[in-house]
Structures are given as C-alpha cells and as structure tokens.
Amino acid sequence: MIYITGDCHGDFRKLSSSRFTEQKELNKSDYVIICGDFGLWHDTAQERYWFDWLDKKPFTTLFVDGNHENFDRLYGEFEAVDFHGGKAHRIGSSIYHLMRGHVFELNGKKIFAFGGASSHDIKDGVVEADEYDSRTMRNKMIRINHVSWWKEELPSKEEMDLGLKTLAENNNTVDYIVTHCLSQNIAYLISGGLFKEDRLTNYFDKIAETVNFEKWFCGHYHVDYEILPEYQILYNKIIRIV
Numbered sequence: 001m002i003y004i005t006g007d008c009h010g011d012f013r014k015l016s017s018s019r020f021t022e023q024k025e026l027n028k029s030d031y032v033i034i035c036g037d038f039g040l041w042h043d044t045a046q047e048r049y050w051f052d053w054l055d056k057k058p059f060t061t062l063f064v065d066g067n068h069e070n071f072d073r074l075y076g077e078f079e080a081v082d083f084h085g086g087k088a089h090r091i092g093s094s095i096y097h098l099m100r101g102h103v104f105e106l107n108g109k110k111i112f113a114f115g116g117a118s119s120h121d122i123k124d125g126v127v128e129a130d131e132y133d134s135r136t137m138r139n140k141m142i143r144i145n146h147v148s149w150w151k152e153e154l155p156s157k158e159e160m161d162l163g164l165k166t167l168a169e170n171n172n173t174v175d176y177i178v179t180h181c182l183s184q185n186i187a188y189l190i191s192g193g194l195f196k197e198d199r200l201t202n203y204f205d206k207i208a209e210t211v212n213f214e215k216w217f218c219g220h221y222h223v224d225y226e227i228l229p230e231y232q233i234l235y236n237k238i239i240r241i242v
Contacts, residue, residue, distance in 0.1 A: 001030045002107055002242040003059075004178070006219035006234035009068060010039025012050050015057065020238055026059040028094055031106055035219035035234055036066030036115050036180025040074055040091065055092040062088075062096050065115035066180040066220065071152035086113070086166075098178070100155055101163035107242045109175040112211070114163055116155050117181035117220050118198045119143065160203050167211055176241065177216040183208045186231055190221065215241070 003022065005014065015032065017023060023032075041047060054061050065074060074097060078089040086102025098104060098113035105111075124140040126149050132142070143149030167174070181187065183204035187195040195201070208216070216231045224237040232239075 001026060001240060002033065002109070003031070003238050003240050004033040004035065004217050004234060005238040006035050006224070006236065007037035007066060007222065008034055008039050009037050010041060010047060010050060012039075012054060014236060014238065015054070015061075022238075022240070023058055028058065028060050029107075030059045031062050032057075032059050032238070033098075033111075033178055033217075034061070034063035035178055035217055036064050036117065037068045037219060038063040038066065038097070040065075040069050040097075042070060043073070051092050051095060055094050057094075060094040060096070061092075062098055063115075064098050064113050064178055064180055065100075067117040067119045067153040069150075069153075071150035072146060075152065100159045101166055103166050103170050103174060109242055110170060110173075111176045111178055112163070112167060112170075112174045112213070113178050114155070114159075114204075115180050116153055116200055118196075118200070119149060119153060120195070122149065154198060154200050155203070160199075163203075163207070167207070172210055173212040175214050177207070177211070177213050179204065179216070179218045181220045182216075182218050182231065182233075186227055190225070190227060190233075217241075 078091055080087050081090050084104045084106055086104045087099045089097040100114045103110050103112050121141050122143045124142045126143045126145050128145050129147055132144050184197045184201035185205050221233050222235050223233055224235050225233045
C-alpha cells in the first residue's frame with residue numbers, strides 16, 4: 001500500500017499510531033510519501049529522536065524535498081542509492097529522499113518525483129550569517145544563507161533536464177506525480193495570482209502539458225484541497241493511493 005500526505009516540518013505526530021491508525025496493517029514494503037518540507041534541518045537531538053521514531057514505524061517513509069530543508073546536509077551528508085528504478089538519498093534505515101527528476105516503481109505504480117519550491121517568506125531578503133543582526137532584523141521576513149535558506153530550493157538546469165529525459169524514457173506516462181509546489185497555471189487558479197511564477201512552476205507547466213498522469217500530489221500551501229480531478233494539495237490529510 002502507498003499513503004501520501006503533506007508538509008511535516010519536522011513534526012511527525014500525524015503519523016502516530018493513534019492518528020494514522022491504518023499503519024497497523026502495514027509493513028516495510030508499504031510506503032508513506034511526504035510531499036516536501038519533510039523537516040531535514042539541523043542535526044539536533046530532537047531531529048535524531050524523530051528520525052529514529054520514523055525508522056521504527058512499520059512502514060517505509062519517503063519524501064520529496066520542499067523549500068524548508070537543509071540542502072547542504074541533504075546533498076552532502078547522505079548516500080545516494082538506487083531505489084526502485086530511481087535514485088534516493090538514504091536518510092535512515094527506512095527513510096528515503098526521492099531525488100528530483102526520477103521515476104520510481106512502487107507497488108506496480110510509476111511515480112515521478114520532483115521536489116523544491118520558492119520560499120514566500122523572504123520578502124525582506126536573504127543575508128549572510130555575519131550580516132544578520134537580531135536587534136534590527138528579528139521582526140523582518142529575512143532568511144540566512146546556509147542557515148535558514150538555500151539556493152537549491154529551486155532546481156538546477158541539470159535536474160530539470162534529467163526530469164524531462166526520464167519522463168521521455170517512460171513515454172511521458174506515469175501514474176502519479178509528486179512535487180512540493182504546483183505548476184504555475186494551477187497555482188494561479190488557487191491564489192488569483194498571489195504565487196508568483198519561477199523557473200520551477202513554469203517547468204511544471206511544461207510537464208503538465210506533455211505528460212499523461214492519473215493524479216498530481218503536492219504540499220507547500222498548507223491546505224487540504226482538491227483542484228480539478230487531477231490535482232490534490234495535501235497538508236494534514238493522509239490518503240491512500242494504492
């Protein structure tokens with residue numbers, strides 16, 4: 001079985017056995033996918049506690065990255081391994097980051113994964129750590145480079161090219177697409193133009209126009225909302241897809 005949910009931001013209590021009761025029927029061959037903002041941040045005792053807690057769950061945890069992840073650690077600390085037809089970073093014994101641009105075959109379904117999104121809470125800019133002054137900046141929407149913000153929140157050209165190549169190798173047909181943000185055309189529908197375009201949302205527009213898929217799942221917007229039959233935004237809900 002495969003279940004899917006939205007952002008966790010390092011707080012995985014919605015996956016507790018009292019709230020996610022379906023896990024009692026699962027094993028490590030079953031999966032829970034998190035649609036970005038998983039919560040891989042700074043190496044703390046609290047983070048290590050939660051990752052150990054997830055590893056002890058009966059299911060395997062998978063996630064695409066969001067815009068609130070520590071990309072220095074994600075890309076530099078964890079081993080990239082072959083995983084069900086694609087590449088993934090092994091975070092724990094049964095926790096995997098699905099790398100951008102790969103198609104994974106899970107329980108008979110093809111899933112195209114592509115994380116990342118633009119941060120919308122940085123209207124006052126990004127500063128270097130030695131430039132940050134808490135006395136004057138603490139109430140501003142500022143992020144600190146390599147501390148609370150990373151340029152890798154948006155994909156590289158190489159990652160986007162890989163995604164298009166991988167989809168072409170699969171005849172531009174998958175069962176599910178899992179991302180953190182939406183394509184620009186769909187984001188416009190839910191926001192009336194609030195969410196500005198970037199190279200990733202425009203890239204997803206291209207994918208939406210050329211790829212056959214049954215359902216597109218994302219997080220990022222902190223709502224549970226279905227848009228048209230094909231698009232599902234997730235936050236608190238945990239739904240079964242297989």
